[in-house]
Amino acid sequence: MDTATPAVTVALHDGQSVVAQSSQVDARRHGELLLPAVHRVLDEAGLGLDAVTDLVVGVGPGPYTGLRVGLVTAATFGSALGVPVHGLCTLDGLAYASGFDEPFVVATDARRKEVYWARYDDARTRVTEPAVDRPADIADLVAGLPAVGAGARLYGEVFPDAREPEHQSAAALAGLAAERLAAGETLLDPLPLYLRRPDAQVPKNYKVVTPQ
Amino acid sequence: MADEPLVLGIETSCDETGVGIVRGTTLLANAVASSVDDHARFGGVVPEIASRAHLEAMIPTVERALAEAGVSARDLDGVAVTAGPGLAGALLVGVSAAKAYAYALGKPLYGVNHLASHICVDQLEHGPLPEPTMALLVSGGHSSLLLAPDITADVRPMGATIDDAAGEAFDKIARVLNLGFPGGPVIDRLAREGDPAAIAFPRGLTGPRDAAYDFSFSGLKTAVARWVEAKRAAGEDVPVRDVAASFQEAVVDVLTRKAVRACKDAGVDHLMIGGGVAANSRLRALAEERCERAGIRLRVPRPGLCTDNGAMVAALGAEMVARNRPVSDLGLSADSSLPVTDPHVPGDHDHDHLHEISKGNLYS
Numbered sequence A: 001m002d003t004a005t006p007a008v009t010v011a012l013h014d015g016q017s018v019v020a021q022s023s024q025v026d027a028r029r030h031g032e033l034l035l036p037a038v039h040r041v042l043d044e045a046g047l048g049l050d051a052v053t054d055l056v057v058g059v060g061p062g063p064y065t066g067l068r069v070g071l072v073t074a075a076t077f078g079s080a081l082g083v084p085v086h087g088l089c090t091l092d093g094l095a096y097a098s099g100f101d102e103p104f105v106v107a108t109d110a111r112r113k114e115v116y117w118a119r120y121d122d123a124r125t126r127v128t129e130p131a132v133d134r135p136a137d138i139a140d141l142v143a144g145l146p147a148v149g150a151g152a153r154l155y156g157e158v159f160p161d162a163r164e165p166e167h168q169s170a171a172a173l174a175g176l177a178a179e180r181l182a183a184g185e186t187l188l189d190p191l192p193l194y195l196r197r198p199d200a201q202v203p204k205n206y207k208v209v210t211p212q
Numbered sequence B: 001m002a003d004e005p006l007v008l009g010i011e012t013s014c015d016e017t018g019v020g021i022v023r024g025t026t027l028l029a030n031a032v033a034s035s036v037d038d039h040a041r042f043g044g045v046v047p048e049i050a051s052r053a054h055l056e057a058m059i060p061t062v063e064r065a066l067a068e069a070g071v072s073a074r075d076l077d078g079v080a081v082t083a084g085p086g087l088a089g090a091l092l093v094g095v096s097a098a099k100a101y102a103y104a105l106g107k108p109l110y111g112v113n114h115l116a117s118h119i120c121v122d123q124l125e126h127g128p129l130p131e132p133t134m135a136l137l138v139s140g141g142h143s144s145l146l147l148a149p150d151i152t153a154d155v156r157p158m159g160a161t162i163d164d165a166a167g168e169a170f171d172k173i174a175r176v177l178n179l180g181f182p183g184g185p186v187i188d189r190l191a192r193e194g195d196p197a198a199i200a201f202p203r204g205l206t207g208p209r210d211a212a213y214d215f216s217f218s219g220l221k222t223a224v225a226r227w228v229e230a231k232r233a234a235g236e237d238v239p240v241r242d243v244a245a246s247f248q249e250a251v252v253d254v255l256t257r258k259a260v261r262a263c264k265d266a267g268v269d270h271l272m273i274g275g276g277v278a279a280n281s282r283l284r285a286l287a288e289e290r291c292e293r294a295g296i297r298l299r300v301p302r303p304g305l306c307t308d309n310g311a312m313v314a315a316l317g318a319e320m321v322a323r324n325r326p327v328s329d330l331g332l333s334a335d336s337s338l339p340v341t342d343p344h345v346p347g348d349h350d351h352d353h354l355h356e357i358s359k360g361n362l363y364s
């Protein structure tokens, strides 16, 4: 499952290939869409949730409200079913889906005129930590590289070579996870990559109400 | 009674992650994780901080509640959750968790109203609610008078604040007096050592032509601030205890006067008081006194059930199960402005089959 981008995406993977999947792009309805999508995917496969042995969730970075929907859903399934919950960086799913074997960038929309981004040597190899920046501030770091993800499309002047995929797919995320788990790797804890401190307006010191 | 519904309730509308478990009207567990300390330095609840804290606390709090109740999740008859009103991002964490539990366990889901839950919680303390019940709900987020002929289906607004919530006024006055956040407990404590008649602060909306059941605390707040500033400007000491007592008296005088009047006008002989401000000792004492005089039975739950908690959500969920109310569907959304007139959020009939299928999912 991944809800860290406008895509609400769910896939069921049997270790070899994707059995069923669902992706809907709607940045404002992660909460409404996720559970019915889980049900559709399982239903299509003719399986119940109790058939699932491992859960994988995109940990972001991504807009927080949507991101938390996937994380809390995965954690709850894990607790109710007693199965492990693994985290993967959302950008890694987009990278894996690209299939590139040359250096490139993944950039998603971080809103507020910023992108979440990372650089990769190939589809499986991330070489920078996920970060959040204004596109103009990273122009030198991404110059000349092809870029995938919705962030690349939004800022064409910094990412002139924008390519597919635009949106995250849980099928790619699950495929990457299956590959890594089969290789005996440990994935991330299913904890959010926020990358920004919470917005917190500290109220100004007590405001005098008496007109001076 | 083992045949009463066993329900788990999740509450995340503000800064408390609450998970409660009830069997009918019997409280089995009430686990709460609060992020109030994280908000203190901001002088109010910061939504993003609350949402982050809910995500961290959600699973441990559910597991703690199940352990405390000594029940297995598979024995539940339903999962209830606050669908609104409240902070949108905070609500969404609880709603998502509740849906996932309901689906994974194959249990019916009930998205319920936070305000109706504040009323229904009293069933855990004083047994089934009389019908109708008059309720005064006072907290940092709400101040309303509600008439509830049927807490699962019919809740009617009688009056509400037209500006600040009562609890908000306590927080603001605490800030004026440099007493920190939240303001309720500290003002209550200092007021016990002060003179409630020392300063005649105004009683909002109590004129003959004012709305009989609405509240206003904004004028009171300004009056207190002006009074304190005048003292400071004159270089005099501010008698903090007297200010606290006189301010608190003005708030609880109006609240109790209007609540008792609403009961009399509507011919209701029970008054329920809930919400965080119901923990205020002077509000409890004055309500007791005035209800007694008016021949009204007062019902106020213990403080731990007045502040936001999961048990109140479970209590209303259990009542929904008991009265066979329609379930919510898996597309249930968090509604930050859910009207008080909607005690719960039933699903579309089209989606009901999701529950039928999910029932077969596990442990069946």
Ligand SMILES: [Zn+2]
Binding pocket: B114, B118, B139, B141, B275, B276, B307, B308
């Ligand atoms: Zn409340």
